[in-house]
Amino acid sequence: MIFRALIILSFFSLINCENGKSELPPVVLGYIALDYLILTDPDRSSVYFSTVRSLDLDIAYETDAEPFTGNYIVGGSNIWNVTDSNLQDVFADRGYPVAVTVPTDLSEMNEIPNQNRSTWSVNQLLDLVPRYRKKSSNFQSTSFFIVYVRGQLADAPGVIAVTISGVLGIGPPVIFVFKDMIEQFSNIASPDRVKKAEQMTVTHELGHALGLVNAGIPLYSSHQDKDHGNHCTNSSCGMFWALSETKVETFSPASPLIFGQECRDDIRNYNP
Template sequence: MLKMLRSSAFIFSIFLFGCNGGGDGGGTTTSFPYSKPSLYFKSTQKIVVDVYYEPGAEPFTGSTAGGLNYWDILEDNLNEIFKYRSSAPVVVVPKALGSMTALSNNAKSSWLGTEIVALHNQTAHTDSTATEAHFYLYFLNGYYNSGSGASTSVIGVSLTGTPIIAIFKDVVESTGANPAGPVPKYVEQSTLVHEMGHALGFVNNGVPMVSSHQDTAHGAHTTNTNCVMYWQNEGASGLQSFVAQFITNGTTVMWGSQVLADAQGYSQ
């Protein structure tokens, strides 16, 4: 099964040095029959985000100085992308560590996509149904391994054909001079929004485009530099600059107008 998974799918990953598609594979839609854009944007009644973390890789929680819960960012973006549904799904996002699930320490220095799928398969979880979709977010120690060794530049990956996303905490914490400051926290949330975007079907990854805005040179990404689905190709400073605007103005919605138009055109 793992050999089949490796050859049949790609991974979308967000990097300190850019966001790109590629890798050793993650899963197939046959393993997740209720994980598809046509259900998310047309009939699913509830979207649930399930969060798992290794000791030492706990997600950032808490609030900004202005009182914004950091997990409001992901929740607001999910509500925004589904607002075009005639009957919007209920979105459930945990916001406190106590609402998330602690894992055992796997003591791994790097993770292949197939190993992330294997971790998911051995972790107790609730499967999606035709009316209730679950997305599984794993916060891990160590680094992503595309098959050619550990990469210290990959922040997160979305395993194509699955609702599984992995965030590599060591890389998140390296994005700010102060690991406990606001920049890594916004980077973590923007990475979650970006990878959720891929998992939901953007850009041209299951949700059809209304206008031509795919950055075909970089896979399922947009050409709009002001959208979270743009490939950050200016290094760590580029990603930090992207989140800085949200830190400054307090806004939370990170989708660009073209992605929102795609969601509107596909929603039912």
């Protein structure tokens, strides 16, 4: 299992995204089983950037943990245009069309019952997947599942979001967003501060799900911050390991692309 997380540090001045990895289950440790997994699993970067022709987001939210929707106060653009624009850019200039569908209204998302948890283990989060995921993936279409919950991650009380992948049986990577942690950005002065932080977080986690940085999409240049796992050394890039309040404050939804040129070059030059 691989999971990555955005973590709010003391005074919520930074968000730190950590990467952890555990042993594969015994069933895939043999060469034959591992080979079978690799050849038949559509949920990997080499499939996303070769045979997939459509990608959408399947978004669920716990009662009272709904994502921000509507428009930004400053500029008036749709909040989810940030995520949509970055995904559109990811699949641009590939020589074939990829239809990207991003829901923008709560009516297009799935409200799930309040789970009444103040803390979550990874296994408890994963239990939500078979219960509430509506879509699956194949070699032509991919659907990433994003779940908004209340509470926080047990034993890591600063985590704002996690991307979990590589777990047999859950399908494509799953992103869990902890709404209580998102709301800690309310201390930033900008009127759109929390909305921007949420969209930058979702886009960052989708970058991990797709294979950035060097987590499925190979490096085109040397820019992996190995001290912080699968992150970019460019502090201006959305895949940098930390998100400062200043970065959220100065981010403009009018210029929504958050991935730096190094990460974009990785994607543009990846032809599996």
